[in-house]
Amino acid sequence: MKLTVNGKTHEVDVEDDMPLLWVLRDELGITGPKYGCGIAQCGACTVHEDGVAVRSCQLAAGDVVGEITTIEGLGTPNTLHAVQEAWIDLQVAQCGYCQAGQIMQAASFLDLNSEPTDDQIDAAMSGNLCRCGSYPRIREAVKSAATKLRRV
Template identity: 60%
Template sequence: MSVTLKINGETRTLDADPESPLLWALRDELGMTGTKFGCGIASCGACTVHMDGIPVRSCQTFVGDLEGAEITTIEGIDGKAAAAVQAAWNELDVPQCGYCQSGQIMAATALLAETPKPTDEDIDAAMDGNVCRCATYARIRKAIHLASDKMEA
């Protein structure tokens, strides 16, 4: 089956099994390895990408359901919220091992694009399901608040 997607602003045609998870199409067919495999059951958030601007778990998003969708991966994320998140992540040295961070950044960027001045409760709700086995949650929350401040400046 052939599926046409817009991935990071570029139209791409994938010849893939419609039941194949987007994660594997990105990593194996397109060489975009920034999106990570974590659990395979959409529980950890390591594989988070944006589909039409909404964060989704690519391990449970199937290629056959995506015809015409616009996909953004960590390699293609941009804009005011993304720049602020990336700057805050660097400034506060958020990652420890770093494995989950592409998913964390994708979720945080979507949150700030929708809610530029989030409360702690907003952050908790948006980041729920993004697991960090190094437990950098306090730094992640602090970085999201810093990114919000950077967006205002």
């Protein structure tokens, strides 16, 4: 089957029911999305399908209908996405395992809701777990990115 990931089309020979996360990591070597729980309870595997956050452990390869974007395709070192910039500015990451999912969730959220309330930020990010407990910095970074994106 064909999958478009980060603007590049790949031909992959996998079973239809293989989770997209497996395809990305094991078949395409795109290891930004992380495996955490496998049942959409942690958010570490979050990628975008046509810009909307989706848990790639739940989306079967055969059910992908849109273009996939992973953390590797969100920005580049020279042109970071506003959420990535905020992540660096506020030094959000501790161990860093969850941050690809956190950033992808936040980027999609701010694309859908450019003027979020604090409560909406908490609701949007509560499906992404951080075992280091960096939640206060995550919240600040999302707020900072929202402000920056509104100026664009």
